[in-house]
Amino acid sequence: MNRRQRIVLVTAFVLCGALAVLGLAALSTATEGPLSSALGWLGAATGAVEHRIRDRLGGPPRRETLEWLEPYRDDVARLRKPDIVLLGAYDGGVPRTLDGVLALESSITAPMALVQVYGAWGDKPEQQFPVGVLTAITGLGSIPIVTWEPWLADFESARHPHLALRDVRDSHGLAAVARGDYDFYIDTWASEAARFERPFFIRFGHEMNDPYRYPWGPQNNTKEEYILAWRRVVERFRAAGATNVVWVWSPHVAYEYWDLYYPGDAYVDWVATGVLNFGPIAQWSKWWTFAEIFGTKYPRMAEFGKPIMIAEFGSLAVGGDRAAWYADAIRSIPRDYPATRALVFFHTRDDQTVTYQKVDWTLGDSTVATAVRDALSETGLACRSSTPCPR
C-alpha cells in the first residue's frame, strides 16, 4: 500500500471505531457494580484526611464557625428534640461541590448547620449511599439531610428479576416496599448508614400525598401502603443498627388529608414541609405569603408534638417584593411558629421539577440577601460563635 492508502485506511478505522463507541454509549443502559462502595469509603477517607491536612496549613477551617453546634452534632437524642433553630441549605452545586452553600452563608452571614442532598433509589452509582458527600458535609462541620426518593422504576429489570416489570412497577410500588421486595437496597443503605456513625437526617418519600408529582404519590398507592412502607424502611434501618438516623416525615401540606399519611410517633422524629412561593408563573400558583402557605397548616403540624422543619424554603422573584417576603417569613418564625426547629433554604439556579422552564431560587441580588441577613440577625436565628442561639 502506498502512503495515501495507508493514511486513508487508518483514518477509516479510527472513524468506524469512533462511531461504534458512540453508538454503544447511546444504546446502553446503566448498571452499577456492588463492590464499588468499599472504594467509595476509601475515597471519602482520603478526602477527610486531606481536609485535615489542609486545615493545618490553610488557616481556620469552616468547622470553627459552627463551634456552637458541637453539642448537637454527635448527639442524636438532642437532634431529635433540639432546643434551637437550625439553619440549612440545599445548593444546586451539590454533590459536585459545597462551595455554593458556603457562598450563600457568607452572603447572609449565617453559618448553615444543615446541608441537604437529594438521592434517588436505583442501581446507578449516584444512587448508592452517598458516603463521599456526607463525609464532606460533616468535614465542614455541618449535619447532612438526605432527601431519599423511592424511584422504583430506576432498578434494572434484568438485575432484579423478582421485581415487577418497570412500566407497571410504580402501581402499588410502596406495597412492594412494605412487603420487603426492596430490602436488598434498603438494607445496603441501612448498614452503610450505621457504618457512617455520625447523626444525619433522612427525609424519605417526601410529598407522598401530592398526586401530580412523584410516582410514590396517591395516584399509585394508598395511604396505608405508604405508612407500611415507611415503617418497613425505618425498621430495616433500626435492625441494621442505624440509630444515628433522624427520620423526617415531609408531606405536601397544600393538599387535603396530608395528615392521614402520618406513619406514627414511634417512626417519625421530625415533621416537615416545603414552603416555596412560585409567584404567578404558572396557572396553579399566585403570589402567596409565608403565612398563607405555612401558617394555615402550622397548628395541625404542631399537634404531632415533633420538631418542625421547613425543608425547602424560598421565593421566586416575579410577582411581588421578594426581599419583603423573606424578611416577613423569617421574622414570623420565632414569633408565630415556635415549634419550627429547622429552616432549609432551597438554593438552586435551574430548578425544573414542577415547571416547564427553569426557575431560579438563588437569592441573587444583594437587596434580598441583605433583607435575609438582617431578619436572621434580628430574630437571632443566625447562630454564631459570638452570638449564641436563643433557646
Next chain:
Amino acid sequence: MLRLADWWFRASHIGQPILFVLLSLAFWYSVSRIVLGWVNYAALAKPLHREATPGRSVAIFTTSARGEPLAMFERTLAACRNVRYPHTTYLLDDTRDPRFRDLADRHGAVWLELLDVPGAKAGKINRALAQTTEELVLVLDPDHIPFPEFLDRVIGHFDDDRVGFVQVSQAYYNQSRSFTAAGAAEQTYAFYGPGQMGLYGHGACVAIGANCTFRRTALESIGGHGIGLAEDLVTAIRLHAAGWKSVYVPEVVSRGLVPEDLGSFYRQQLKWARGVYEVAFTELPRLGGKLAWRQRLSYLTIGTYYLFGVTTLLFLLIPYLFLWTGVQPAVMRFAEFLTVGAPVAVVGAVMYLVMQRWLCDRATELGLHWRGLMLKVACWPVFLTGTALAIVHADIPYIPTAKEAVRGRFLRLAWPQLALIALYAITLARVIGVRALGTSEGSLELSAEAVWGMVAFATLPVLASLGALYAAWQARRLPSNAPWDDVDVTRIGGVQA
C-alpha cells in the same frame, strides 16, 4: 468482560466526546489484546517429536556483516561444526575482511563472499540459495550458538511433504548481564512458549529470522526469502498463503544474544515496530484471501501489536490533561472503574501465570517478568515512531540488531523518561500546592477521589520510566568482557539426542 463493556459504554460516562472516543478505542484495543491472547492460547498445541530421517541434505546459513565481532563467529562456527546431523555450514560474508575467510576455513565452513547484495540479510540468503543445492536450509543468526542436537530435533518434521518450515524456540545466554537484557528476554518468554504454540495450533507459526529451517522448494515457491524489516514474518505469511504448513518446536536448541543496553534495545524495537506493520498494510490485504480465517486473525493480531505505543501515549496524557486543565474524557468514578475492571485484570493475570506452564525453559523463565513489562511501557516513544513511520510509509534505515552493547550516551537514551518524570514531579507539586492552599473547602473532599485517582494513574508509567532510566544508567557501565567469552561450545546443549 461483558459487565465491563456494559458499564463503560454508558452515555452518562462521556465527558469530552472526542477524548472519550479516543480513550475508548485505546482502552478496548488493550482489552481486545488480552482476549486475543486467550483466543491464541485456546489453540495451544505441541507437535510430537519425529525422529530425523537420515540422509537428507542440510545447509546451515549464517551471515556476517561489517562491524560484527570476529570472536562471536568463532563460537558460532565451532558450534555449527558440533551439530550432529550431517550438514554443510555456509558463512555468507560481505565484510571484505580476510579473517572471516580464515575463520570459516578453520571450522570447516564454506565461505561464500556475497558483496553488494541488496536486501541485507535476506538478500544474501536468496543469493546463497542460488549457489547451493541442499534440500533443507537452517537460517541461523550469527549470535546464536546451536546445540549439537539442533537438527535432530527438527529434521523429522520434514517427513511431511507439506511442511515448509520448522521454527524452534529462541533463548539467550546473556540475559543476566543487565537490566535491559533481562527485560528484553522476559518480553520474549511468553511468546516463544504458549504464544507460538498457540500460533502453531492456529496454523500460523511465525518464522523468526533466526533458527528457522526452511524447505528449499518452499522458499522457491514464493520467490525466495522475504525482504524488509519484517522479512521473517513476511516469509512465514507467504509460505502459509502458498499452502505450506509449518511446525513450531518449543524447545531450546540454541542460545543467542538479547540486547544488553537500552540503545540497542530501542533500535531493535523500532525496527520491529516499523516492520511488523507491513503485515497489516501489505501482506494481509494482498494474501489474506489465501489464508484461513484463524491465520488471518493471528497475523492481524501480530500486525497491530505495536499500536501499544499509541494507546500508552493516550493513557499517559489523560491524567495530566485532567490535573492541569480539569478536562475529563470520561466521567467515571475512579473507584468504580477499578471495581469493574478488576475482574478482567485478575483473570488476565491468572491466565498469564497459568500459561507459564508452557514456557520453553521453565527453570530460567518462570516469574512475574516485571522488567519486561517496565521496558515495554517505557518503550512507547519507540513504538509510536514505528507506527508513524509505517502510516506515512516512510523507511528507517536497516539497522542490524546490535550484537554487542554500545556503551554510554545516557542522556540521549534517557531524555524521554527524564522528561516524563519531571512532568510528573511538577504536576504532583502543583496538585499538592493547589489542594493545600488554593482549593476551596467546599470542594476539597468531593474532588479528592478524582484527583488522587488520576495521580495514581499517572504514577504507573512513571514507575516504568524509572526502570528504563535505571537501564539507561546501567548502560554506561556494562560488563567489560564480551558475552560469549564465557561460552564453552563443547559443553552447550543438553537435550537428549
